[in-house]
Amino acid sequence: MNTLKDKTAIVGVGATPYYKRGRSLPQTPMELAAKAVLAALADAGLTVDDLDGFALYSMGFDTSLLAQWLGVPEVRFTALLSGGGGGSAGSVGLASAAIVSGMAECVVSVMTLQQAASRFGASFAPRGNPGAVYAAPPSPEGSFIQPAGLMGPGQMFAVLAQRHMYRYGTTREQFCEVAMSTRDNAIRRPSALMREPLTKEQYFEARMISDPLCLYDFCMECDGAVAVVTTSAERARDLRHRPVYVGASANGGHGRWGQAITWLGMPDEYFASSGHRPVARRLYDLAGVGPADVDVALLYDHFTPMVIMQLEDYGFCGIGEGGPFVADGNIRWPGGALPVNTHGGNLSEAYIIGMTHVMEAVEQLRGTAINQVDGAQVALVTGGPASIPVSSLLLHN
Amino acid sequence: MRGVLPADVIGLSTSPATEPFWRAAASHRLVVPRCTTCGTFRFPPSSFCFNCRAQDVDWVGHDGAGEIYSFTVIRHAVIASVADALPLIAAVVELAGTNGCRLVGNVVDCDPADVRIGLAVTLDWYDVRAGESVPVFRVVT
Numbered sequence: 027m028n029t030l031k032d033k034t035a036i037v038g039v040g041a042t043p044y045y046k047r048g049r050s051l052p053q054t055p056m057e058l059a060a061k062a063v064l065a066a067l068a069d070a071g072l073t074v075d076d077l078d079g080f081a082l083y084s085m086g087f088d089t090s091l092l093a094q095w096l097g098v099p100e101v102r103f104t105a106l107l108s109g110g111g112g113g114s115a116g117s118v119g120l121a122s123a124a125i126v127s128g129m130a131e132c133v134v135s136v137m138t139l140q141q142a143a144s145r146f147g148a149s150f151a152p153r154g155n156p157g158a159v160y161a162a163p164p165s166p167e168g169s170f171i172q173p174a175g176l177m178g179p180g181q182m183f184a185v186l187a188q189r190h191m192y193r194y195g196t197t198r199e200q201f202c203e204v205a206m207s208t209r210d211n212a213i214r215r216p217s218a219l220m221r222e223p224l225t226k227e228q229y230f231e232a233r234m235i236s237d238p239l240c241l242y243d244f245c246m247e248c249d250g251a252v253a254v255v256t257t258s259a260e261r262a263r264d265l266r267h268r269p270v271y272v273g274a275s276a277n278g279g280h281g282r283w284g285q286a287i288t289w290l291g292m293p294d295e296y297f298a299s300s301g302h303r304p305v306a307r308r309l310y311d312l313a314g315v316g317p318a319d320v321d322v323a324l325l326y327d328h329f330t331p332m333v334i335m336q337l338e339d340y341g342f343c344g345i346g347e348g349g350p351f352v353a354d355g356n357i358r359w360p361g362g363a364l365p366v367n368t369h370g371g372n373l374s375e376a377y378i379i380g381m382t383h384v385m386e387a388v389e390q391l392r393g394t395a396i397n398q399v400d401g402a403q404v405a406l407v408t409g410g411p412a413s414i415p416v417s418s419l420l421l422h423n
Numbered sequence: 424m425r426g427v428l429p430a431d432v433i434g435l436s437t438s439p440a441t442e443p444f445w446r447a448a449a450s451h452r453l454v455v456p457r458c459t460t461c462g463t464f465r466f467p468p469s470s471f472c473f474n475c476r477a478q479d480v481d482w483v484g485h486d487g488a489g490e491i492y493s494f495t496v497i498r499h500a501v502i503a504s505v506a507d508a509l510p511l512i513a514a515v516v517e518l519a520g521t522n523g524c525r526l527v528g529n530v531v532d533c534d535p536a537d538v539r540i541g542l543a544v545t546l547d548w549y550d551v552r553a554g555e556s557v558p559v560f561r562v563v564t
Contacts, residue, residue, distance in 0.1 A: 148501040152432050163434030166441045170467040173433045173549075173557040174513040174527050175497050175505065184495035185515055192493070192540040237496035237535070282473065290493075290515050291466060291525050297493075 029312050034122040035262035035269035038255035039385040040065025044219055044376030048142035050249035059138035062251035070255045071266035079103035079133030081121035083113025084379055103130035112410025114380030116417025119275020121256040137381040138251035145247050151177035180244050181236040182287035187331035188238055190298035194346035202229045203352045204330035205242040211359055212370025215396050220374040243330040245372035252381035270391045270421050274313035276305045277417035285413045300335040300411040305418055313420040317341040321402040322390050323364055324383035327371040332411045359397050368397040380409045391423040426531040428508050430551045441468045443482050448556045451548045453487045456480035464524040487546020489518040496535040510535050516544055516560055528558045
């Protein structure tokens with residue numbers, strides 16, 4: 027089979043500082059994107075003259091303007107994965123596909139985010155506060171969901187979490203362990219927005235946002251940009267850093283996962299899941315490795331229960347056993363069997379729609395991470411749970 | 424009715440596929456689309472049957488009896504204009520006899536401490552404005 031396996035590598039990563047929602051003003055989102063791209067190219071030892079492609083996700087942005095600003099000599103590829111945040115890891119797979127097919131040589135994946143004018147926490151709410159009304163009503167599908175008050179992703183994922191608790195006996199103590207272990211990792215990182223320790227007492231005293239999720243089960247709302255440069259494995263070997271090879275990438279999901287949290291009609295078999303099961307299976311098949319080979323997992327952590335469900339769907343434990351798996355200390359750094367989100371994740375470092383996870387995987391595989399997993403050789407990176415596509419990457423050094 | 428959003432933050436839009444649902448809802452009748460060809464229920468109403476790809480449906484009347492499949496209790500106002508309506512119970516209800524068709528709505532006049540997955544519910548209607556009603560549920564006591 028003709029696959030991407032080991033034919034491309036990530037050679038550069040770069041980011042702006044991370045900001046709480048709205049604090050990146052007066053910079054524009056495009057300005058943040060350009061800064062991240064330039065930083066990632068510099069990290070690789072490349073320049074804009076080497077750049078010829080863009081691979082985006084989550085509706086992307088206007089690459090024509092960015093190319094114009096930066097003076098890219100020739101754009102040969104610009105594309106995005108459809109859907110939302112589920113495409114983060116997959117955008118690097120898209121870059122790799124462009125390179126392996128000969129359409130481009132050096133492709134940057136970028137996320138830029140500024141939540142000054144609107145916020146993800148109220149994605150499906152009427153705009154403007156207070157007394158808000160819908161400028162346009164919800165979609166015909168959303169009109170079956172939003173009248174019940176489901177106006178933000180956290181409220182909707184709470185419904186999946188509740189079902190997971192009912193079906194498998196998962197507990198809030200287990201969600202708390204995800205929040206606390208992730209915070210522990212963020213404490214040591216200067217880039218992290220949340221660097222104070224989080225105790226179990228604080229977790230259980232925090233206000234409930236949408237049962238069973240409390241404040242600390244939610245990621246943050248942030249501004250910032252992250253860029254990742256991918257090129258051919260051959261060229262990567264001549265660049266500044268040890269190449270981080272793309273073993274495989276997959277994106278998609280069951281068709282009936284579909285719009286997921288914004289319709290809530292998924293089949294019972296995988297309603298209380300991350301939607302990643304088919305993607306995980308394909309990723310491992312393409313890479314020729316399995317969960318036992320993964321040294322560090324960077325799992326999209328917008329909400330704590332979704333980390334537990336991904337641990338199940340990626341085969342680190344059985345379906346329904348994710349809660350006990352985290353309670354046993356397995357995702358802790360250092361010492362856990364599978365350190366998870368060693369950078370502090372979306373929960374405690376910054377929420378740049380999953381791209382910080384790709385950056386952390388690269389640092390782990392270069393051996394330069396702040397919370398370095400000893401001898402890390404294989405990293406898993408995921409994008410989503412979200413509507414289709416969700417995505418993932420298997421990287422190795 | 425306690426446990427619903429203020430009318431002015433509820434907006435509805437329809438498509439040709441969903442319009443019959445809302446037309447029936449306005450007169451407090453629940454209708455569920457069932458594929459004319461293979462008999463599969465689908466929800467929300469859509470232009471194609473996910474099982475057989477046929478387009479035609481029969482709009483089957485349903486009394487709204489079902490059970491709570493999952494839910495959340497919304498306690499934080501993501502926009503200020505919903506604050507007075509909180510807490511709100513948003514439930515996903517599996518409709519009896521439909522092979523897993525689910526309808527989303529508030530469980531009304533219910534203490535959030537009393538809501539559980541698996542509880543039997545019946546249907547009621549929240550009249551948002553003239554000609555617009557949305558389904559809500561009451562726990563069977």
